[in-house]
Structure formats: structure tokens, C-alpha cells
Amino acid sequence: MSETSLPAPTSADVARLAGVSRATVSYVLNDTAGGRVSEKTRLRVRAAADQLGYVPHAAARSLRAGHSGLVLMATPEITFGPLFNEFFSELRAGLRDHGYTAVLYGSRADLSGREIARAWAELRPTAVITGVTDDLSPEGVEILRRSGTRAVLTLAAKPVSGAHALVLDQSEVGETAGAHLVARGHQEIGVIMPTDPTLRLFSEPRLSGVRSAATPAGARVEPLDLDYTEESAAALAARWRSLGLTALFCYNDEYAALLLAAFHDAGIAVPAEAAFVGSDDLMLARLLRPRLTSVHVALPQGLFLADLIDRLIREPDAPLETHRVGTATITVRDSS
Incomplete structure (x- = not known):
């Protein structure tokens, strides 16, 4: 008989090899023994299970x-x-x-x-x-x-x-970023909108949040589509000065890092020519230069x-x- 055709070991086999009851095996292997089983017995049951290759059955555990x-x-x-x-x-x-x-x-x-x-x-x-x-x-x-x-x-x-x-509420993230930028005197604010469609659940409410903070102050908000690629970031940096914007909410810290590198390569000073705000407040935000202002979200x-x-x-x-x-x-x- 081949090894693969051998019947699977049962808790009764483990109990027999360890010299204990099936209930004790169940207590030990399901971590429900409490103080009812000594450490010596625990070790003996686990050793027997390892020797036989026994693994508790999830379906049986679920029934119990x-x-x-x-x-x-x-x-x-x-x-x-x-x-x-x-x-x-x-x-x-x-x-x-x-x-x-x-x-x-x-x-x-x-x-x-x-x-x-x-x-x-x-x-x-x-x-x-x-x-x-x-x-x-x-x-x-x-x-x-x-x-x-x-x-x-x-x-x-x-x-x-x-x-x-x-x-x-994801809109609160955008509203917090927008309120900060407006308070710093920015009236022309860009908002990065990742082109990845699966991120719309986050990006669209965040855009709405920026607008809710900017509109009462008379500030303009312009959404800017961006692929998560160096090429897309470089293209945005190349046309930044023509957009008439002074600040950028970057969707999150990772998109901000991508854009900071592109703006640096294009000779655009941050924050003098473009104030940056990210989101998530990752360690990355502290490691970037300049250090990144970021929305901290308390999950x-x-x-x-x-x-x-x-x-x-x-x-x-x-x-x-x-x-x-x-x-x-x-x-x-x-x-x-």
C-alpha cells in the first residue's frame, strides 16, 4: 500500500498512542484544556499528534x-x-x-x-x-x-x-486637506485622481471633501488624473506652471512621493511653487524631503x-x- 493511500490518523489514534482519552486530546489540540491537563500530558499529546501527522478537523470543530x-x-x-x-x-x-x-x-x-x-x-x-x-x-x-x-x-x-x-467617511480626509490648504492662503488647488478605477471608492469622496472646504472660501479645485507611473508624474510636472495652481492634494503619501520626485527633477520648488499634502501619514511622509504634510486617518x-x-x-x-x-x-x- 502506498503512503498516500494510508488512512488519515484520527484523534482516537492520538489518544491511544499518548495513553489518554479522546477528550484530553481535544482539550489539548484545541487549546481549551485550561488547568485540567498537566504540562507533561500536553507535551505527550502534542508529540503523539506530531508523530502520527494528525491535524484536527476544522469541520468537526465547527460542529462542536x-x-x-x-x-x-x-x-x-x-x-x-x-x-x-x-x-x-x-x-x-x-x-x-x-x-x-x-x-x-x-x-x-x-x-x-x-x-x-x-x-x-x-x-x-x-x-x-x-x-x-x-x-x-x-x-x-x-x-x-x-x-x-x-x-x-x-x-x-x-x-x-x-x-x-x-x-x-473618506470625504473627511479631503476636507481636512482642503481646509489646511485654504488656511495657508491657497486659492488654486489641484487634487490628484488616480486613474485606477478600483480607487474611485476613495478618490471621489476625497475630491468632494476638498471642494466642500474650498468652495466657501472661493477657492478653485481642479481634479488631475494621474497614472501611478514616473511618466505620468513627469508629464504633470512639465505642465504644472501652465495650470495656474499653487497647491496639490496628492491622494495619499505614495502618490505624493511619486510627484515629489518628478517635481524635483523638473526644478519645481516645494512648497514655494507647489504646496503638497498627502494622506495616511505613513513613515514615508517623514522620510521624504521636504517632509510631507499628511492627513492622519485614525483607523x-x-x-x-x-x-x-x-x-x-x-x-x-x-x-x-x-x-x-x-x-x-x-x-x-x-x-x-
């Missing part, structure tokens, strides 16, 4: 727990930056401490909101967090609830009926969100909650 333990975070199919990566790493660690598994699920643009909710429901997640997409509808929340999802949260500009909400702490999700899973009938997150403040440096 009454839920899958899967926390699905639905996101648009875009490349996230350091700010999101740090947030998700902390969230994932916090959920792991509570016994859950966090996974990212890239939403498909070719599916309707109802179809997307059904695709999520097929995975039987214990909780769903919709990212910054507009995919979730009240009908989608109901589909998830009927499939056994205990907690549904949205991270968007507006709450969705039936779901808990973490309200993150929810991953550990706070993990604790909130755990509570909502354990209390699936709790009243719906709305938490405002992502407050924007300006960190002023040399570029503006």
Missing part, C-alpha cells in the same frame, strides 16, 4: 462549537497599502486570540449585491465585515443571517440596515475590532451598533 469560526473580510480587488496591512495584521492576531480565523475575500465586480452575499454565505462565515465596498444591501444582510452568520459589520460611509456599522484599532466582533458573535441578537471611526487630522510638516 456551533459555528465555523471564520471571520470573512470582504474587500474590493485593489492593492492595499501599509496602513491597511498593519490594521489587518492586528485584527487577524486579535481574532486568532479569540479562536477565530480571519480571511480576506476579494469582491467581484461582475456580481450583483445579492449574488455577492450568496457567495459569502456559501462559506458559512461566523462573521462578515464588508470593507469599503457598497456591495452589501439589507437583502444581503438577511441572506447572511439566514445562512448562520452571527455578526455582520460594514466599514463604509453610511450604515446598512440590519448590520452593525463602522462609519468611515479602528484591530484589537478593539476583534473584541467587538467576538462580543457580537456571542450576542447575535444584540441591538445594532454604530461606531464612527477614521477621524482625520492634519500632520503639518515642511511640504505645505
Whole structure:
């Protein structure tokens, strides 16, 4: 008989080899033993499991727990930056401490909101967090609830009926940048609009925010399309003086870095000829020269969100909650 055709080891095999009960094996391998199992016994059970190549069955564990333990975070199919990566790493660690598994699920643009909710429901997640997409509808929340999802949260500009909400208003980012530039006396402000269509969820509200700050002051706002390439940045730098603009909200710190290099190569002084403001307040903003003024966005702490999700899973009938997150403040440096 070939090695690949051997039957998979079971918890009974581990118990027999370790000389303990199956319940003890379950306690040890699922980290639920508490003080009921000695450290010596723990080591013996783990050694037996390693020797046999035994791995606990997730489906069986789900049956015992009454839920899958899967926390699905639905996101648009875009490349996230350091700010999101740090947030998700902390969230994932916090959920792991509570016994859950966090996974990212890239939403498909070719599916309707109802179809997307059904695709999520097929995975039987214990909780769903919709990212910054507009995919979730009240009908989608109901589909998830009927499939056994205990907690549904949205991270968007507006709450969705039936779901808990973490309200993150991207327009506040632009408004904070615009207010800073207007306060510095700028009446001609450019706003970088990435040509990547998946970033419109962020760029369009940010443009609206700049306009809401600039319009009462009589300032002009001009959107400027930009590819994330050195060639596109150089082309904008080459025509900068002809645009009649004095300031630039660069969408985020990475686009600002791209443009600072292009403006430097073109001999355009920052901030004398072009005041720069980025967003996300990454370490990159402090390393650039001149140091970059940036909008700091206070994303929810991953550990706070993990604790909130755990509570909502354990209390699936709790009243719906709305938490405002992502407050924007300006960190002023040399570029503006």
C-alpha cells in the first residue's frame, strides 16, 4: 500500500498512542484544556499528534462549537497599502486570540449585491465585515443571517440596515486637506485622481471633501488624473506652471512621493511653487524631503475590532451598533 493511500490518523489514534482519552486530546489540540491537563500530558499529546501527522478537523470543530469560526473580510480587488496591512495584521492576531480565523475575500465586480452575499454565505462565515465596498444591501444582510452568520459589520460611509456599522467617511480626509490648504492662503488647488478605477471608492469622496472646504472660501479645485507611473508624474510636472495652481492634494503619501520626485527633477520648488499634502501619514511622509504634510486617518484599532466582533458573535441578537471611526487630522510638516 502506498503512503498516500494510508488512512488519515484520527484523534482516537492520538489518544491511544499518548495513553489518554479522546477528550484530553481535544482539550489539548484545541487549546481549551485550561488547568485540567498537566504540562507533561500536553507535551505527550502534542508529540503523539506530531508523530502520527494528525491535524484536527476544522469541520468537526465547527460542529462542536456551533459555528465555523471564520471571520470573512470582504474587500474590493485593489492593492492595499501599509496602513491597511498593519490594521489587518492586528485584527487577524486579535481574532486568532479569540479562536477565530480571519480571511480576506476579494469582491467581484461582475456580481450583483445579492449574488455577492450568496457567495459569502456559501462559506458559512461566523462573521462578515464588508470593507469599503457598497456591495452589501439589507437583502444581503438577511441572506447572511439566514445562512448562520452571527455578526455582520460594514466599514463604509453610511450604515446598512440590519448590520452593525463602522462609519468611515473618506470625504473627511479631503476636507481636512482642503481646509489646511485654504488656511495657508491657497486659492488654486489641484487634487490628484488616480486613474485606477478600483480607487474611485476613495478618490471621489476625497475630491468632494476638498471642494466642500474650498468652495466657501472661493477657492478653485481642479481634479488631475494621474497614472501611478514616473511618466505620468513627469508629464504633470512639465505642465504644472501652465495650470495656474499653487497647491496639490496628492491622494495619499505614495502618490505624493511619486510627484515629489518628478517635481524635483523638473526644478519645481516645494512648497514655494507647489504646496503638497498627502494622506495616511505613513513613515514615508517623514522620510521624504521636504517632509510631507499628511492627513492622519485614525483607523479602528484591530484589537478593539476583534473584541467587538467576538462580543457580537456571542450576542447575535444584540441591538445594532454604530461606531464612527477614521477621524482625520492634519500632520503639518515642511511640504505645505
